[in-house]
Amino acid sequence: MTKDNKVVLRNKKGDLKKLVMLMNKQNKRFWPPFFPLLNMLDLVLTPEELNLLLRMRTDLYSYEQAFAVSAMGKENFNAIFESLRAKGFIGTKHETDQEQYTLHPFIVGWLEAIVPYMIGKPEEKEFARRYMSFFKAIQKNNFFPARNIMNIMTKFASVSNQSVGSVPESKDAKGKSKIIIDEKIVAPDSRIYPTSTINDIIMEYGSKSIIGQFKACMCRKVTENVGDPCRFKMKDDVACMIFGDPAKQYIKYGHARQISKEEAFDIIQKARDLGAVHSVFHEKDDTKLPQVALCNCCWDCCGQFRLYNMGALPLRYSCFYVAKIAEVSKCNGCGLCEKFCPTAAIKVVEKKVELDTRKCIGCGQCVHQCVRSVTELVESKRTVFLPMLKKSEIRITT
Template sequence: MSEEKYKKAARTIVKAGIFPFPINNTMMELLKLLIDEEQLNFIMAFTKKPSQTMEQLKKRSKMSKDEINTHVDKLAKKGFIFNQPNSKGIMVYRLMPLVMVGAFEYTFMKKIEFSKENEKIAILFAKLWDELADFIQDNYDMILPLFQRMLPFDRTVPFLDKNIEGEEIQITINKELEVPEEKVITTQNVEEIIQKFDEIAVGHCFCRHHQDLLSNPCKQTDIRENCFTFGKSAKYVAEQGFGRMISKQEALTILKASEKDGLVHKAWHPHSDISKAETSICNCCKCCCGIFDWWRKGTTAIINSTNFLSYIDKNMCIGCGTCMEKCPVDAIQGDDNNKAERTAEWCIGCGVCAHFCPENAISLLEGMRTVFVPPPRLRK
């Protein structure tokens, strides 16, 4: 009986997210480590509606307020329930998916001891992603249109400071892009984003932390504690022990250290609506970032909102290869003369190439656009 309940709960959790995870043995083994059997009925109360008030939950779950609060307290600490008030001050309880943003992120955002159980959880998450990749590849033609209809997962916030040679990064308007009638103004500087919020929390980078548990440490940076959340997301992170509240000054210090290591700033917005205030900022490396890694493995598309596009002046390029090495999405390759050549459709406008170019041969073209790079088709 409990096996069937876990399957029903798994379907409810998968439905709350955007990825079609298979309900298989790996999923069952993972959920049994993360969720107690007594919590399954409560999770299934979210089957038809992932966000509910207390009164709605009492009606759907047929539980008392005290019983609901007991389940909420336990599941919130595991990253499966987000419990924060809405804009009207009403407490809302939202079932979180496995990923983007859910149990995976919150599990590995907190400081984790290297135990056999935590290693097993990390292995099972990795195995589940591999099995999802198998499903995506086996059903590529059916899944691709679903990705094409999705809104951007995240928004790139570029490096706009001076490059490593102390020279200004040149920015010009991209005249090839059509200017929309209604232009959404987004904050293009991470320092300005930090200054907007009084409540800031920092946790561990869940992607790098996950790879640490898999004995695959990051090759780009030793920084771990640089995943930021803001506002009520920050309150949730601090309350549940996933991170700690910090000052604006400490946040800025961490961001500068992240830039020094070439980490890409990616902002997240509620429901992918970039007109709304940011909820979090990731600082992503090329080797561990989940989206970059899952894309290379054929699991997901890169769907990104950005306001910039790199431009390479080949007359100034000396073919040193720095930009090719640093680009997180491999959008820069060498041409027949070994000079850098950028694939516009892949460029997420992070500015990392411009920041590290020793010849200041790379500038940024300004203009809002959406980057869509489908998952590679790894099977015929």
């Protein structure tokens, strides 16, 4: 709502800030309470809904306990509680025989639900506009000394943002890269790939639990709704995935659909061909805890890669591979490796490829896109820190 060209919130600004800080406590990913973020929340929350979230805080409740703390009548509570679950603010835990409920973090949690929830609603594009305004607000911190402070905070964080898994590949008879899908996930040297590689995760959850695919990639849908569609032409048929018990709530409310492991492998292959980097999100952003989601995004759409390439955020990843130039003499300077690299770690200079392994996160796109086998992936478990780009290095300006 606007009045005299000024935004008027329907909720109290202080209460919205409190909610942001509570959601930040649910994992290790900090979202600054800038006004555009408050404006996003205000668009989709009624005062009664916000009041219930502030009463529940970050505690874990049974349904009866949540009702008791709400101070509402039963009918009103049921309607508001169900609305908050459908919008992704309240998540479900299955740690006991009884379902329990708690406040979701921003990612993985609220945003994965609210973007599909908004599809087809009158406020859908306005929500996207406010979302991108938040990105631009973060980008304004790209100056000295704020840039240095952000770099230090990210570099010495207690955990990495997430882990990047690579799908093992081979070449078929025509020299085209293909994903190896094998029950044992055996590498060419007969060693078992780490459990954090994509095929292992799909095999585990596809066999023992459930896999859900989101109705829409939240990042891609938002950029599409502000008139900036994916430059790699990725669509919702290769949207991100959610694993295990957390998937049940997204499936229940129509934000995701349940898929088989075979469907998941097909989606990964298609996404990879289009330029996707497969980033794995862990519970509470702690790579020592179970995986909860798989991002199938290119560097143009993915929220984190987009912020990095806008010069808005530094990044820190747990990685399992590093690219290596195998035979530089085979390079014809086509530039596909450079086009698809999410961190600009690889470049073509005078028609020959050059690689900066310090910036390589081992996603494998340079290997996958190259038909001449110029590069290869080598196992290398490590943490990669990518400082915030200077303004002269920015790749995304919109």
